[in-house]
Amino acid sequence: MNFFDFSFSTLGDPIRDLSAFDCGRKEINKFFQKDALDYQNELFSKTYLLSPRNDLDKVAAAFTVANASIFTRMLPNSRQKKVSYEVRHSKGPINYPAILLGQIGVDTHFAGHKLGAQIIEFVAQWFSSQENKSGCRYLIVEAYNEDRLLSFYAKCGLKPVFNDIEQERIYRHLDDDKPLETRLLYRDLILFRRKSIRN
Incomplete structure (x- = not known):
């Protein structure tokens, strides 16, 4: 199935029942079922839903986006x-504007269609297009620190901001005994507009 085989809508327009939505992760299901509308109403994020065009009551996938930045002042020089x-024309360490793909989930009934990868590509192109209403240089994701998921995001063009877990632990001010549950990943959206200046 292709991304454009689905109807695209925002959460709450109209009100949708997400109680049956199951992406295989309880915490993500809970977010979409209980928290996403509150986040949206408080202007912290916006959630979008994909439904099969022949069954608009079903939710095949959901994703949330929010404004963000990469705070380069806080990064090691490398x-x-x-x-x-x-x-x-780099102006030194500044905060670069970004879009955060905060939550993404594909219902298990729609697994195997590469819908998650299509959503990531859609968001990346959407926020690098001429229609975007604000500056947005990077797509960033906080991915679960699991090899399978990190490999998936790498195939979608997202790279770790940090070289290793220890660098990221320092950046996040985490204690040594606390596991790093997520990794910060990024993709430079300028490459949708032009070729690399480094080639």
């Missing part, structure tokens, strides 16, 4: 250079 790799 990471600043990595994130700024494609930036022309």
Whole structure:
């Protein structure tokens, strides 16, 4: 199935019953079922739903986006250079505008259609298009620190901001004994507009 085989709507327009939505992760199901509308009403994020065009009552996938930044001032020098790799006329360590793909879930009934990868590609192109109403240089994701998921996001063009877990632990001010549950990943959206300046 293709992304454009689905109807695209926002959460709450109209009110949708997400009680049967199951992406295989309880915490993500809970977010979409109980918290997403509150986040949206408080202007913290916006949630979008995909439904099969022949069954608009079903929710095949949901994702949430929010404004964000990559705070390069707080990154080690090597990471600043990595994130700024494609930036022309760099003005030093500044905060780069980004879109956060905060939550993403594909219902288990629609697994195997690469819908998650299609959503990521859609969001990346959407926020790098001429129609975008604000500056947005990067797509960022906080991915669960699991090899399978990190490999999936890598195939979608997202790279870790940090070289290793220890760097990221320092950036997040985590205690040594606390496991790193998520990794911060990014994708430079300028490459939808032009070729790399580094080739």
